[in-house]
Amino acid sequence: MAKYVFGVDIGGTTVKIGLFTAEGTMVDKWEITTRTDEGGKYILGDIAASIEDKLAEKQIDKSEVKGIGMGVPGPVKADGTVLRCVNLGWGIFNAADELSKIIGLPVKVGNDANMAALGEMWQGGGKGFSNIVMVTLGTGVGGGIILGGKMLSGVNGAGGEIGHIQVNDDETEVCGCGRKGCLEQYTSATGIVRMANTLLNTTDRPSALRNVQYVSAKEVFDAAKQGDELAAEIVDRHGKCLGKALAQIACVVDPEVFVIGGGVSKAGTIITDTTEKYFKEYAFHACKNTKFTLATLGNDAGMYGGACAIMND
Incomplete structure (x- = not known):
């Protein structure tokens, strides 16, 4: 059974990444620079590389990781398709599929505000509620x-x-x-x-x-x-x-x-x-x-x- 998950929050300046236990405890968090040059083509690769480094540092095997959840600053369809993110230079593409191919883990992508709401429901001001x-x-x-x-x-x-x-x-x-x-x-x-x-x-x-x-x-x-x-x-x-x-x-x-x-x-x-x-x-x-x-x-x-x-x- 998976022991860990990653939560990623992409901003126009930095990407915030957190490593969590399956129970919702944050084990570690860090930031990397959001490279928006050349249409933001480096962002997902940088995220994957940073997570790979953290897995090696913590001596965690990928089989222990359920996957990665990622918020982006723009509209996102339920299947992970980003419908343009002006701040990142992104056009229309399936960010969930793309990151999953790079890192070899399941990926769920949503709008950053929706992700924040989900976080507050899980472990924040909305804890104990599901609506x-x-x-x-x-x-x-x-x-x-x-x-x-x-x-x-x-x-x-x-x-x-x-x-x-x-x-x-x-x-x-x-x-x-x-x-x-x-x-x-x-x-x-x-x-x-x-x-x-x-x-x-x-x-x-x-x-x-x-x-x-x-x-x-x-x-x-x-x-x-x-x-x-x-x-x-x-x-x-x-x-x-x-x-x-x-x-x-x-x-x-x-x-x-x-x-x-x-x-x-x-x-x-x-x-x-x-x-x-x-x-x-x-x-x-x-x-x-x-x-x-x-x-x-x-x-x-x-x-x-x-x-x-x-x-x-």
Whole structure:
């Protein structure tokens, strides 16, 4: 019986790799550089070589390894076909088959946000649940949907792309996706800063944020915790926008719990409390008691998810 699995999380700058026991304990983790030159053609080979080196170092035979689970920053179909990853230079190809051929082990590939959600379900903030929606609030807004313990990839690998739900028909600024009024434009770190700067520039109301040269999402939440009324208004807007969007998602997915992660989530329960308040206001009655929790695995979530994906495959 296999004793080990590998979880891999490919980012635009580094690849994070974790070695896990079959029970979910991380034995080791390390990073290698993501070589995106020449269309990212070296990435999978570098990953395979690094894993081979670790197997030799730990004196682990491949027969003891169930396989490799890997998250990539882009849409991935259920069969492991990547539908372009701009950050990596990849086009359309089956990354699972390709890496499996190189290293001689089974490989499961999924979108990185879905993998992170799977990791949080397995060993993080969603542990104990098998139906979760993870919301990643960072520079952008990502999401991962786990139903019955399995990732929801969707036909085009776009399952869980909640950051691009349209929430404002009157928005004039363009989202990174090329459309206008996306959830990401209001609830990401950059969206919070945008709302703060707009409010600061259109009102004379006093605020500690006026003493900051470059406003950040962290400073907005910190100021709100200190009782700053203008900052509290921004936090309230953030919670209302996110809570309302999640209420719509609950009507379709009906999860047991929403797990909030990403850099913005470091602000803590001020986010879950505000979001949950508005969620209950907008949610369908059968979904009102959906739980909210913070992610706990941080940057390791994708590796944990990869390991879980291959364990469950």
